[in-house]
Each structure stands twice: as C-alpha cells, then as structure tokens.
Amino acid sequence: MRSVEEHRRTLLALVDELPPETVPIAGALGRVLAADVVAAVDLPGFDNSAMDGYAVRSADLDGAAPGAPVVLDVDGDIAAGDTTRHVLRPGTAMRIMTGAPLPEGADAVVPVELSDGGVDRVSLDLAAEPGRHLRRRGEDVRAGDVVLRGGVRVTPGRLALIAAANLAEVAVVRRPRVAVVSTGDELLPPGSSLAHGEIVDSNGPMLSALVRAAGVELVHSAHLRDDPEALGALLADVPGEPDLVLTTGGVSMGAYDTVKEVLSRDGRVDFVKVAMRPGMPQGSGVVGARRTPIITLPGNPVSSFVSFHVFVLPVLRALSGLDPEVPTTTATATRGWASVAGKVELTRVVLDAEGVRPSGGQGSHMLGALAEATHLAVVDAATSEIHPGDEVRLLPLVGQD
Amino acid sequence: MRSVEEHRRTLLALVDELPPETVPIAGALGRVLAADVVAAVDLPGFDNSAMDGYAVRSADLDGAAPGAPVVLDVDGDIAAGDTTRHVLRPGTAMRIMTGAPLPEGADAVVPVELSDGGVDRVSLDLAAEPGRHLRRRGEDVRAGDVVLRGGVRVTPGRLALIAAANLAEVAVVRRPRVAVVSTGDELLPPGSSLAHGEIVDSNGPMLSALVRAAGVELVHSAHLRDDPEALGALLADVPGEPDLVLTTGGVSMGAYDTVKEVLSRDGRVDFVKVAMRPGMPQGSGVVGARRTPIITLPGNPVSSFVSFHVFVLPVLRALSGLDPEVPTTTATATRGWASVAGKVELTRVVLDAEGVRPSGGQGSHMLGALAEATHLAVVDAATSEIHPGDEVRLLPLVGQD
Structure with missing residues (x-):
C-alpha cells in the first residue's frame, strides 16, 4: 500500500x-x-506630518514651558495634497494637516491639542523635540x-x-482551471424524485464548491452514468481546457467501477491503495491529447471530501505557484478517539475555545458530521488512539469561516 | 472618549x-x-452495503471457519444504482457493490477480500456478524x-x-451591498506620476478588497477630492443602492476635513473619538433619502484597515444574518511589545508555529508591516505592555490564507 x-x-x-x-x-x-x-x-513619498498641528523649527521653542509660552506668527496653512514647496521662515509656524508635506526648514510638529489653536498667532508652552510627530521620506x-x-x-x-x-x-x-466529473448510475441531481436504490449526487456540488472555495476556476462540471463509452469520450477531451480533471466514484473493487475500467485501458492512469482512512482507493495520471492531469477520487462523499484536502489541494497550490504544503496548526484533544493503526486517519473534528473533538459519526457516508467539522485531524499511521489532552495536528477545511 | x-x-x-x-x-x-x-x-435512503462483497444471511454462515468454509451459490449481482427490489434466497449470496441496496432477507455483507471472489459460487470461511458492513436507512x-x-x-x-x-x-x-468612497486632494490612482505632496490612494483599493474578501458585494467605489459640493451630492444618492457606505479620510481635526464638514451639517452623522489605537476618529449615521447607514473611517491606511476589522466587519455580519461577534483565537506572545494605556491597542501581528509577534513598524502609515500581518492582537485598555509568554487575543484578518 x-x-x-x-x-x-x-x-x-x-x-x-x-x-x-x-x-x-x-x-x-x-x-x-x-x-x-x-x-x-x-x-512615505516625502517628509510629512503625523498629526494635525503646527510645523515649527524646534530651536524657536527653546525655553518654552508651561506658564512661559513662546508665541509664533502663523505663516499660512499646509493641507494634505498641497503640492507647493513651502519654506518655514525662522521665528514662525505653519498650520499643517496629517499627511501634509513638511515645509523646508521645519524639524518638528506640535499637535494642535498642545496649542491654543491660533490661526494668525499661536501660543506654544512646551519645547519641541526635533523629529517629533514627523514621518520621514522612505522610512x-x-x-x-x-x-x-x-x-x-x-x-x-x-x-x-x-x-x-x-x-x-x-x-x-494564472488561475488553475478545474473540471469535476461525478460518476454513478445511482446518482440523481438534488431535488429529484428518488426510486429505491437511487441517491442524490452530493459529490458533484460538493467538489464544485471546494474548487470555487479554493479560489480556482471551475470550467466544467458534469455527472455521467456508468457508461464506459460516454465516460471515455468525455475524458478524451474535457470541455474548458482544464489544468486538472477530478472524478469521483468508480474506482473501488466493484464489478461496475467504470472510471477504473475506462482509464485502466490506456495505461496512463494508475490505480492504487493509499494507507489512509477514509480515502483508500486513489488514482492519478493524464488523459486526452492534451495529457491533462487527472485525479480519481473515491465515491463516498466523505472520502472524496477528505481526499480533496489531502491530495487535490496541494496540487492546486502547486499549479497556483504556492508551496504545495498546506499549513497545519495544532490543538489539544478534549475527547479521545480510536484511530486505525497502519493508516493515516483523517478525523472530522470541531475546534472551539476548549480544544478539538470528533464532530460526530465518522462513517465515510456520514454527511451530518462532515457539515459540522471545522478541521481534519491528521492522525499518523503509528497512532491507534488519541487520548484527551493529546496534541493533534489539524488541517483547516477549505471555505471555512 | x-x-x-x-x-x-x-x-x-x-x-x-x-x-x-x-x-x-x-x-x-x-x-x-x-x-x-x-x-x-x-x-442513507435505504439499507445498503458499506463494502464491495457478498450480501448474505448470517445464519447461513454459522459454523464457517478457516479450513471449514461454507460455499454458497451466487444468485446475481447488485450494483450501486440498481433500483430492483431484490430478495436474497436462503442458502445463497449475492454480489453487492459499495452503496448498493441490500436485498431483502440479507443481514450482513462479507467483504470481497475475505472471500475467494467467486462469481457463480463463493467460498466463505468466516462467520458473519449480523449487521456487519451495513449502512442502515436513516442512521x-x-x-x-x-x-x-x-x-x-x-x-x-x-x-x-x-x-x-x-x-x-x-x-x-441577501448579500450586503457596499459602496466605498475615498476622499482627499492628495490622492491619485496607482500608477500616477506623483508631484511633491501627492500620494497614491491605497485606501480605496484596500477597502474594496476587504469588502470583496468579506464575501459581500461591492456596488460602487470612487475617489473624490476634498470638494464639499461633489461629496455632498454623491452621499445624498450613492449609486448601486448600497446597504452600507464606507468613506475614508476627512474626519480628523484638520481644517480641510471635508467628510466631517459635509456630514456634520445635516445632523444625522456623529463624529466621535473612540478609545483605540490606531483608529481614534470615527463617525457613523445615515445619509440620503434612503437613510443609508454610513461609517466614516479615518484616512490613515492602517487606521482604516484596523477600523474595518473592528467596526465594519461586525456590521457586515449583522446585515448577513451572522452573529456580529467575530470569533477570536488566542496565542502566546514570543516577543513583548508596549501598548497604549487607556485605549484598546490593535497590534498588527504574525502568528506562526512559535506563537505571535508584532509584524514590524506599528505607525499608522506603515503598510510594509500591515502586508505581513496575519492577525490583529486585541490588547485591552487596562494593559500597557505585553510580555513574552502572555496569552494574546487575536482577530483574524479578512482574506488571509
């Protein structure tokens, strides 16, 4: 395996x-x-004021103190967006707005709150530190x-x-273009009248949603019955010139596993068992004259969802120019759970302020628990049980809040 | 305040x-x-098989053991999607695929891996537990x-x-519709030739991006000069019938603060100081005949960005039908930093596997550090210093990976 x-x-x-x-x-x-x-x-593009106030030469305020103010003539205003190259005359101040260019000669700004707010003359009763309340060009x-x-x-x-x-x-x-093909005679679109043995195709809408939530372009989505000819024709030339084709279903050990049957023929797709749960039956290769990469996902909705996060997402990241490795976090288990030895177990879990716990029934057909999950816990093959208090590695779910 | x-x-x-x-x-x-x-x-919609294998009556396998197999006639196949209501005759097995409906009378499935894989007759050398490898309707x-x-x-x-x-x-x-208006004579679109005193309007593109990343609809975005008439006309009837109008700039204490000047006139917008850093000057109310809610954000890009997360996001969540409270997480500081006493400090921080640290220069004009941040640390007004090892509350950034 x-x-x-x-x-x-x-x-x-x-x-x-x-x-x-x-x-x-x-x-x-x-x-x-x-x-x-x-x-x-x-x-910043030029020295400018960090405050609304007065541009000054700090030397002019030497000796200013509470009760012993220095009074300066106000020699005009400088607004943000003023493109004039003002010069501050010694012994004067200029009113200056946040972001406005500092006049030549000024080396500090006194905030309006620390003045009497004068328009023609301003009274300042504190010395100004050179460089104070300035933003320097290029800092x-x-x-x-x-x-x-x-x-x-x-x-x-x-x-x-x-x-x-x-x-x-x-x-x-360029954004990756992805096509999604769900397969299976038993699948009907949501809202259908279901006969005994028929179910709704949830994989198609789910994978399309995952693709869109991952920020890539969904160029084609289709459901096909287990018809080798139709499937072969579609995969020979998938509409929308995708960079990646995803299929679901038809890759298990069953007698009617059409995807496997069709794609095994031309020898460019390999079907393997991967040591993980859920999601053991996997396949990959290329299809069509354009040699488009294809990933065949299992048909169980939960297996398909988990496989998307474990295998498809790194591929989409690589196509997009990102490091393929999806960043993980860790959290402490508040409840224990059993894991399968010898396989990587991907447990659907909820992370909240208390820590992390399984989100409900973990059967690979259990969509109720999947809908509540916030992360997948990645439990390595050597571990057969998570105990309360264990640190657990978490893979975030695509499109989660 | x-x-x-x-x-x-x-x-x-x-x-x-x-x-x-x-x-x-x-x-x-x-x-x-x-x-x-x-x-x-x-x-599931019907009892079905969890494995590819053989549907059996468990009683028929009583006494089966390694070396003492029970051999059953195989009375046909059931594929996923088969809508016939099959009945399993006593003393026979039926081949069944994963997800296929269980025939009436069967109470267990034996996986194909535990059989000789026979098509006409199958040899099974283990007893079958009733209910094994079945998924029950409605479970x-x-x-x-x-x-x-x-x-x-x-x-x-x-x-x-x-x-x-x-x-x-x-x-x-319904998705909230939002309009973004940036103001200021000093602002030019990206790619412009800049004169002394002019800067690029980064607030407009940034807020438009935040709105889109928050999953809501951007119906209008515009930049206006500090022209009270033009601004008054726009705000009286903002295009796109927005549910919320955001402005940036023009709300400080400066002499050219046009947003404040225009909106203070009609008395339906209040301008206040909020005890936070950055982002102290804030305003809110309604504008136009449709009484559209408006939030006036400060003009410093970092203040505007922080204010979006602290104030705009809860409003967008409320409009969208979500709990307005943005979920926060906590992490341990790996470095200390000073915070302002008496105000909530929103520090731009990076969270990684080691913990959380400031992302660089924290001036409200510092975009380099903003671009690297993954979260805002929320430091309450009573705290004036974060020490290494302190637990820090984190607000996630919108549109972050």
Whole structure:
C-alpha cells in the first residue's frame, strides 16, 4: 500500500506552476504573485506630518514651558495634497494637516491639542523635540525595495501595499482551471424524485464548491452514468481546457467501477491503495491529447471530501505557484478517539475555545458530521488512539469561516 | 472618549439582517442560511452495503471457519444504482457493490477480500456478524430532521449535506451591498506620476478588497477630492443602492476635513473619538433619502484597515444574518511589545508555529508591516505592555490564507 506522502509526490510530479499574467491590481486579490514586487516610490513619498498641528523649527521653542509660552506668527496653512514647496521662515509656524508635506526648514510638529489653536498667532508652552510627530521620506519603504516576494497570495493588506508602492498592475500566476466529473448510475441531481436504490449526487456540488472555495476556476462540471463509452469520450477531451480533471466514484473493487475500467485501458492512469482512512482507493495520471492531469477520487462523499484536502489541494497550490504544503496548526484533544493503526486517519473534528473533538459519526457516508467539522485531524499511521489532552495536528477545511 | 464596545453597539443599531432569497444550492456557497434546513429524505435512503462483497444471511454462515468454509451459490449481482427490489434466497449470496441496496432477507455483507471472489459460487470461511458492513436507512439523518440551523454560513461540507438531503434550493440572506468612497486632494490612482505632496490612494483599493474578501458585494467605489459640493451630492444618492457606505479620510481635526464638514451639517452623522489605537476618529449615521447607514473611517491606511476589522466587519455580519461577534483565537506572545494605556491597542501581528509577534513598524502609515500581518492582537485598555509568554487575543484578518 502506498503512503500518503508517496501518493502526494506522485500527484505533484504531474503538474508545474502555471504561466504568469499581468492584471490590474483590483483583479489580483486572492491571486498568487508570480514575481517579486518592487516599490516604484518611497513610502512615505516625502517628509510629512503625523498629526494635525503646527510645523515649527524646534530651536524657536527653546525655553518654552508651561506658564512661559513662546508665541509664533502663523505663516499660512499646509493641507494634505498641497503640492507647493513651502519654506518655514525662522521665528514662525505653519498650520499643517496629517499627511501634509513638511515645509523646508521645519524639524518638528506640535499637535494642535498642545496649542491654543491660533490661526494668525499661536501660543506654544512646551519645547519641541526635533523629529517629533514627523514621518520621514522612505522610512517605511524605499523605491527599488522588494516589498513582497513572489509565491505569496495577495491579501487585502498586501494589495494596499502594492497600490501605495504606485503599481497599477502586477504579475500573478494564472488561475488553475478545474473540471469535476461525478460518476454513478445511482446518482440523481438534488431535488429529484428518488426510486429505491437511487441517491442524490452530493459529490458533484460538493467538489464544485471546494474548487470555487479554493479560489480556482471551475470550467466544467458534469455527472455521467456508468457508461464506459460516454465516460471515455468525455475524458478524451474535457470541455474548458482544464489544468486538472477530478472524478469521483468508480474506482473501488466493484464489478461496475467504470472510471477504473475506462482509464485502466490506456495505461496512463494508475490505480492504487493509499494507507489512509477514509480515502483508500486513489488514482492519478493524464488523459486526452492534451495529457491533462487527472485525479480519481473515491465515491463516498466523505472520502472524496477528505481526499480533496489531502491530495487535490496541494496540487492546486502547486499549479497556483504556492508551496504545495498546506499549513497545519495544532490543538489539544478534549475527547479521545480510536484511530486505525497502519493508516493515516483523517478525523472530522470541531475546534472551539476548549480544544478539538470528533464532530460526530465518522462513517465515510456520514454527511451530518462532515457539515459540522471545522478541521481534519491528521492522525499518523503509528497512532491507534488519541487520548484527551493529546496534541493533534489539524488541517483547516477549505471555505471555512 | 467612547469605548470600542459602545461604538460597536452604536453601529449595530443602524442595521438589521437583510431579507431572505431562495437560490439554487450552487449559488449558496459562502452565503448565510436564512432558515433551518430540513432534510427531504433519509440518509442513507435505504439499507445498503458499506463494502464491495457478498450480501448474505448470517445464519447461513454459522459454523464457517478457516479450513471449514461454507460455499454458497451466487444468485446475481447488485450494483450501486440498481433500483430492483431484490430478495436474497436462503442458502445463497449475492454480489453487492459499495452503496448498493441490500436485498431483502440479507443481514450482513462479507467483504470481497475475505472471500475467494467467486462469481457463480463463493467460498466463505468466516462467520458473519449480523449487521456487519451495513449502512442502515436513516442512521445519519432522518427525513424531517433539521440538519442545519439558520444563521450559519454555507461551507462546502454543508453544501454537500444540503444536496444529499435532496434540496435543490435553499433560503439564504441577501448579500450586503457596499459602496466605498475615498476622499482627499492628495490622492491619485496607482500608477500616477506623483508631484511633491501627492500620494497614491491605497485606501480605496484596500477597502474594496476587504469588502470583496468579506464575501459581500461591492456596488460602487470612487475617489473624490476634498470638494464639499461633489461629496455632498454623491452621499445624498450613492449609486448601486448600497446597504452600507464606507468613506475614508476627512474626519480628523484638520481644517480641510471635508467628510466631517459635509456630514456634520445635516445632523444625522456623529463624529466621535473612540478609545483605540490606531483608529481614534470615527463617525457613523445615515445619509440620503434612503437613510443609508454610513461609517466614516479615518484616512490613515492602517487606521482604516484596523477600523474595518473592528467596526465594519461586525456590521457586515449583522446585515448577513451572522452573529456580529467575530470569533477570536488566542496565542502566546514570543516577543513583548508596549501598548497604549487607556485605549484598546490593535497590534498588527504574525502568528506562526512559535506563537505571535508584532509584524514590524506599528505607525499608522506603515503598510510594509500591515502586508505581513496575519492577525490583529486585541490588547485591552487596562494593559500597557505585553510580555513574552502572555496569552494574546487575536482577530483574524479578512482574506488571509
């Protein structure tokens, strides 16, 4: 039986980072930087005031003290956005707004709260430390600095930095295009009238949702019956030019496992057992003339969901230009649970302020517990039981709050 | 000075949960359920096999043991999706696939791995426990059960459950519509040629990104110069019929604070100081004939970003039908930092496997540090210093990985 790590390596060998494309910054949200981002300007772009107040030469306030104020003429106002290069005459102050450029000659700002607020003359009764309440040109970022490294996702905070660095566009990795195909004669769309033996196709909507929640593009989704010809024709040329095809169902040991039957024929897809629970039957390879990478997921909804997180997500991350390794966290178990020895167990768990516990029935057909889970606990093959108080490794669920 | 809690209550009093709408389940991803979801079918919908193998009457295998097999005639196959109501004749077995309906009379399944895999006759050398490898009708969910409560977000796992419960549509709360207006004469769009005193409008793109990352609809975004007439005209009738208007800038103590000047006139917006850092100058009220709620955020990008998380996000959650309280976590500080006494300090921090530390320069104009932050540490007003080893409360950032 193949280990989880081994199977993940096999899958990652099927894909490369997608090519870059240049997009306006608003379109970069959630995308991955294809290259380092270099600031086009200093931040701040000029010495400016950190407060609303008065720009002064600190020497002019020497000796000022409570009860012994210094009074200065106010020689005009400087608003944020004022593009004049003002000069502060010795022995005067200028009213200055937060973010407004410091006049030449000034070396400090006195906040309006520490003055009498005068418009023509201002009374200041404290000495001013040179450099006080100033933001110096380039103290945050210098033009030419690498402000962000390639390979990170553009968050709102990073987008603000890219904008402030005066870049209208940025190079990001193209978004992966994914197709989802669920298979099985027994499956009908939600809202159908179900005969004995028929069930709703929850895998199709679930995988489509996982793909969208992972921030990649769903280019095609379909349900096919267990018809080898139709399935073969679809997989030979999947619509939407996907970078990755996902199937669910038809890969077990059953006599009607169509996906396995069709894809075993051309020898470019391998079917293996992976030492994990749920999700043992897995397959991977390439299909069609474009040699599109394919991952065949098991048909049990919970197995399919778990397999997405353990195998598909690292592949999507690699295509997107991210480190394939999904960051994990740890938490303390508040309840114990049994795990299977010799396989990695992925337990559906709820993490709250108290710690982590199984989210309910762990059967691979149990959707009620899946819906409440916030994480998957990754219990390694050597461990057969989690005890209360044990530290547990947690994989976050895609699209969780 | 108003407390953070007090100001949040003032803001929440401006809004109600938006009305529900019914959408196809694929469109429900990320939305908030407007009502409880009731299962239309049992899950599983019928007794079925948990394994590929043989459906048997356990009594027929009494006495079977290694070396003393029982051999049964195989009386046909049952595939997943087979809608015939099969009956298992005593003294026979039927081949059955995972998920296929159990034939009447059968009370156990023997996995194919524990048989000789026979097609016409099968040799079984272990007794079968009644109920083994079966999934019973309704053991996960019963038709009529409330499977999800209103007021929770639809994750991929919940969407799978809604689909499996045979619902094609679901009632969700309408998505909030938000308009973003940044103000200031000094601001130019990213990519502009900047004169002395001019800077790039990073607040506009940043807030638009935060709104989108929060899963709500951005219906309008604009930058206005400090022109009271233009600003007054826009705010009297903001395009896109927003449920909430956000402005940035123009609310400080400066002489050119246009937002404050325009909105103070009609008396429906209050400007207050809130005991937090950064983000002290805040304002809220309603504008226009539609009495649209407005939140006026400070112009410093970091203040604006922090204010979004502390004040805007709870309002968006309330509009969306979620508990307004943003869930927080805690972590241990690996480095200490000073905090301001008498105000809630929102420190931009990085959380990693070691713990939590400030992400860099904490000036309210420092975008470099903001871009690296993963959380805001919430340091209460009574605390003036965080020491290494202290437990710190963390607010997650919107749109973070």
